[in-house]
Amino acid sequence: MLMPDHEKIGPAWDGYLLLQRVLVLALLLSVYVWSAYGTNLSLAELVRGYPHVLDFLSRMFPPNLTIIPELVRPTIETIQIAIWGTTLAVLLAIPLGLLAAANLTPHPVLYAVARIILNALRAVSEMVFGLIFVAAVGLGPFPGVLALALHSAGMLGKFYAEAIENIDPGPVEALEATGAHKLQVIIYGVVPQVLPEFITYNLYRWEHNVRAATVLGLVGAGGIGFELITSMRLFKYADTASILLVILLTVTVVDYISSRIRSYVI
Amino acid sequence: MIRITGLYKEYPNGVQALCDVNLEIGNGEFVVLLGPSGAGKSTLLRCINGLVRPTAGQVEVNGVQVGAENGSNLRKLRRQIGMIFQQFNLVKRLRVLDNVLCGRLAYTPLWSSCFRFFSRRDVELAKSCLERVGLIDKAYQRADQLSGGQQQRVGIARALVQQPAVLLADEPLASLDPRSSRTVMETLREINCQDHITVIVSLHDVDLAMEFARRVVGIREGSVIMDKPVSQVTRKDLEYVYDGMATEPSINSGTYGRTEYAHA
Numbered sequence: 001m002l003m004p005d006h007e008k009i010g011p012a013w014d015g016y017l018l019l020q021r022v023l024v025l026a027l028l029l030s031v032y033v034w035s036a037y038g039t040n041l042s043l044a045e046l047v048r049g050y051p052h053v054l055d056f057l058s059r060m061f062p063p064n065l066t067i068i069p070e071l072v073r074p075t076i077e078t079i080q081i082a083i084w085g086t087t088l089a090v091l092l093a094i095p096l097g098l099l100a101a102a103n104l105t106p107h108p109v110l111y112a113v114a115r116i117i118l119n120a121l122r123a124v125s126e127m128v129f130g131l132i133f134v135a136a137v138g139l140g141p142f143p144g145v146l147a148l149a150l151h152s153a154g155m156l157g158k159f160y161a162e163a164i165e166n167i168d169p170g171p172v173e174a175l176e177a178t179g180a181h182k183l184q185v186i187i188y189g190v191v192p193q194v195l196p197e198f199i200t201y202n203l204y205r206w207e208h209n210v211r212a213a214t215v216l217g218l219v220g221a222g223g224i225g226f227e228l229i230t231s232m233r234l235f236k237y238a239d240t241a242s243i244l245l246v247i248l249l250t251v252t253v254v255d256y257i258s259s260r261i262r263s264y265v266i
Numbered sequence: 267m268i269r270i271t272g273l274y275k276e277y278p279n280g281v282q283a284l285c286d287v288n289l290e291i292g293n294g295e296f297v298v299l300l301g302p303s304g305a306g307k308s309t310l311l312r313c314i315n316g317l318v319r320p321t322a323g324q325v326e327v328n329g330v331q332v333g334a335e336n337g338s339n340l341r342k343l344r345r346q347i348g349m350i351f352q353q354f355n356l357v358k359r360l361r362v363l364d365n366v367l368c369g370r371l372a373y374t375p376l377w378s379s380c381f382r383f384f385s386r387r388d389v390e391l392a393k394s395c396l397e398r399v400g401l402i403d404k405a406y407q408r409a410d411q412l413s414g415g416q417q418q419r420v421g422i423a424r425a426l427v428q429q430p431a432v433l434l435a436d437e438p439l440a441s442l443d444p445r446s447s448r449t450v451m452e453t454l455r456e457i458n459c460q461d462h463i464t465v466i467v468s469l470h471d472v473d474l475a476m477e478f479a480r481r482v483v484g485i486r487e488g489s490v491i492m493d494k495p496v497s498q499v500t501r502k503d504l505e506y507v508y509d510g511m512a513t514e515p516s517i518n519s520g521t522y523g524r525t526e527y528a529h530a
Contacts (some may be wrong), residue, residue, distance in 0.1 A: 168358075170351060170353050170354075170355035171355050171356060171357045171358075173317060173351075173355060174349065174351060174355035174356075174368075174421075174424070175357075175368055175371065176317065176344075177315055177317055177344060177347070177348075177349040178344065178345070178348075178349075178368060178369050178371060178372055178424070178425075178428055179340075179341040179342065179343070179344030179345035179347075179371075179372030179428075180341070180368070180371035180372050181341065181371070181372075181376055183376060183380070184371045184374075184376065184379050184380075187379070187380060187382075188357060188360070188364075188368050188371065188379075189357055189368075192357050192358075192359040192360050193357070193358075193359065195359070
């Protein structure tokens, strides 16, 4: 009974699938070609520029290791920027995340406002915030802290909201049924459920902020990025190489520390 | 005394969960709600402590009207009404003792509970409640390390520590094996007899219902269709509560299938 149906439907369905695949492939390909024109993508340019790259690299060697003592302070400053930037971001993101979680928000209007604020904070990158705050409070690490805090608050707030929306609603209902205050329901019913994710997100964000802080110096917002851009502007490529090595080392150590903390806590 | 008059509940998705429910439950009663899934038992229980707001009608608990109250009065009312759940609804990452202490939150000042601070009296009370359900030796374990039956007894301890006048139980046995089910029902009976707490349980298990209830309320399609002392409940009554619902869909789907076949 089934066989004739199957034979009848089979080939038609295969043809349709083939057509669909060809169309999707053609569309993807055209997007890539279009973007290649937009970005002047050219293998010839790369080949022509190859000697310059070699020249640049050869001038970086050997790295000037004698400047490393001078890099200790900006490196520490970079990590300090990340610590305060992340901490302020967490403090900002907690209330925003609570308001932006559909299952906890006290009012739909507050929910919408919190979501819009989070989107806006995420849309503006750390570098752009850095430029704004350098203009507002002057050169140095402090505008870097503010830049990281605002952009990271947007990222963290969204993650918190999603974590809160995914909790088991049962315990929350049970605590409401005991007559507990909304704040108590959050502290006893929601916080324990989201705590592992909360810690993981914050550590990831701290790692990311150390990396971000190494380039914030490019816009004058403190840290080792300032040394990096200075050395390049003065064509001291051997110094640049040392600075890049120090950044690599710092990022590796920070990632290691962060993953150790994570495995210890969770 | 719980007085329910003309209670209707329609959910936003159009489901009519309760339809003109009228019920009076005296202090110290042990009532079992029987009925098929989706009959409205859970909704009825949740209207009693204001977790669900009825579309129309009134619920009165010890002279206080539920739902018409603002936040703080509703919380004061809920304090006197303990509730246990099908899925236990413990906070899994908290210790057993902390889960029980959650039942004291409504009696604890907001500022001190923010720092997880409970009075010595509340901690002693929580421990005595754990002792009553036989789990004092598990007090410092995480809640998710306990078996289902044990978790449900922690749930009962959390309700008991509220020192409630009423205990609502929403399908408390549905996730338990037969032996744990019996232990839970025995604990509920003991609470009812010794503490004179009104107990209202929704159940699926007809045999356990007949053994433990003193009054049986049958619910079908959102309406109370039977309300009798357990001694007067007959086999025919139970069939009336369950069967009307159970057979209809199967006939429907059968016809539907046949029509499809005929057209093809």
